[in-house]
Amino acid sequence: MKFEAITIKDIAKALGLSTSTVSRALRDSYEISPETKVKVLEYAKENNYRPNPIALSLKEKRSSSIGVLVCEIANSFFSQAINGIESVAQEMGYNVIIAQSKEDFEKEVSSIQYLASRSVDGIIFSVSAETSDFSHLQNLYARGMNMVSFDRVVDFEDIHKVSVDNYKAAYEATTHFINNGYKDIACVANAAFLSITKERVEGYKAALRDHNIPLNPNNIYYCLHGGLLYEEVVDIMDDATNRKEKPDAILACSDKITTSIMRYCQNKNLSIPKQLGLVGFSNLDLTDLLAPSLTVVSQPAYEMGRIAAELLIKQIESKRPIKQFEDVVLATELHQRASSEKR
């Protein structure tokens, strides 16, 4: 079964005109008589004519679509960010093709290949937790694909970046713990390669340093799969809670990690915040309803998506190569709740 749309040729045949005349009539060219225009326009409307975007893409060498690569749609941060991207894309006449890496390097490479071969006009990407080699992205960028790095940014020269101040976010969260009387704060971070991980861990370390708390290297944990696997978090928590010197608070550096830790604590009957304080990075809109209500660092995901899309589309539509590259860094918000209450 196939969906057969009416073409300019059909209109031409039906009205005894040439395709060029019909094309010009539809585009309201001055070279076409008003009567012919009316005839064509009426016939087109009656038969619900829509120009074939594929033919246009082929001719114009652009597809009016942008690709988005994220690790996972079913993640509040990314779905909100995609919402932002979509809203801008819609306004500007682009459509959005989404690809997921599932935090898997191979899948990221093939997804990028896929987007490029689907002739998107540009790509907004956030790298997977497994990605330490960026050549697939760098090569594509070098070959002229329009790209904006987003959230988990890469340090290419001359590329638009949109992210949040992860250093400050972690610094504030850690300081919040310290101010509330926590002494031995652990940090469960994402994969070590990621920009967000490095920045958050740095912020965490800096906060300890500035408050004269010695850093215990054992207190820093990394999740190679970004917490996508529950077992990953279980192993870490087993270690943390069975060590000689147990941490009294945990800074969880991603949505998944945060909820996994909460689930672990529930399963093990560890009470938050009594036995363990918890602050998590999360964009879920019901963290206030959790037991206990969760102190979170939230990111302006929708806004980040909008900005990234605006930068990308501006780049796509720019006549001359862009010289000035933006490094947009937005602020996060710390919502203080029960999970990190004063000791």
Add this chain to the structure above:
Amino acid sequence: MKFEAITIKDIAKALGLSTSTVSRALRDSYEISPETKVKVLEYAKENNYRPNPIALSLKEKRSSSIGVLVCEIANSFFSQAINGIESVAQEMGYNVIIAQSKEDFEKEVSSIQYLASRSVDGIIFSVSAETSDFSHLQNLYARGMNMVSFDRVVDFEDIHKVSVDNYKAAYEATTHFINNGYKDIACVANAAFLSITKERVEGYKAALRDHNIPLNPNNIYYCLHGGLLYEEVVDIMDDATNRKEKPDAILACSDKITTSIMRYCQNKNLSIPKQLGLVGFSNLDLTDLLAPSLTVVSQPAYEMGRIAAELLIKQIESKRPIKQFEDVVLATELHQRASSEKR
């Protein structure tokens, strides 16, 4: 700036061959000598040749892409369903274009227009809460677009449908309330037009009837915007909790409605389940961590997405028009937790 990919023409020119020879060599045609094939293949590989899918689409009259229309990506049910759709699409060589209606009729119409004009090969759709007129969908289907109705299904003749047994889900949830000693159970449903709303309300009514509980019409509430607006739920809850005869339990028929009610209760210091029992339809994976842990009806969203995508792609690739239309109805799961504990 534009991303210029290498074409078959470039290869032909470089090797002193014709485009047809190159094309056939790439497709490993028997008409091409082994030496030429090797030359072409090597050159193609070195220069990272990828066939232009747009040109192919134009020629083949198919785009190898499917459209998905949902009300909202940032909704656990739909993002899981999209995951299912994506996984099948990937396997079968299709890409997915997502459009959101945001529960808005106008936006749904324009999104459908958009998908159709983007020449997708088929569409999986779940109608918006505002949609009572289905002609935009029916017309498109009549004109030959491959379509699968999903979740919030429509009652067209001869169309694949994938949904859950909403009647039974609501029946079981209501019965669960009754068995736990609740007497006056209200139902906060989605927009009245929706198939899921009708079925869930019917299941709710049937459970009451079967347990000889008289139906109080005031106990059925509808959310025109599907709970997307918090105020909508506030108005309903204000009414329900200030009536003379106040319900002692609420069946919340969507994710958003459920969390909105929880938030309302928290704001108003209404204790769940002491003052008000709550069961909600939800696909969030942390409802067990809420305060109180939430009794939910969960849907096999991923599986639904997979099935819908399989049906659609089978239909797209079928040579002859499909005669046999599936009406797949999957089972939901009731997870009993604290929010609906025995009175």
Add this chain to the structure above:
DNA sequence: TTATTTTACGCAAACGATACCGGCATAATT
């Protein structure tokens, strides 16, 4: 040697839309 088949390739049309080039009427100008 001649006739026939096979091998290996090129030519050109097609998909839908656009745009340059050109042409034929009729009208306006000299």
Add this chain to the structure above:
DNA sequence: AATTATGCCGGTATCGTTTGCGTAAAATAA
């Protein structure tokens, strides 16, 4: 009356790829 201008429209190439058809050269058969 001859020339120019203008209004209106058609022919055709183009984007990248596939494919049916045609054909030269080579290989085989007669």
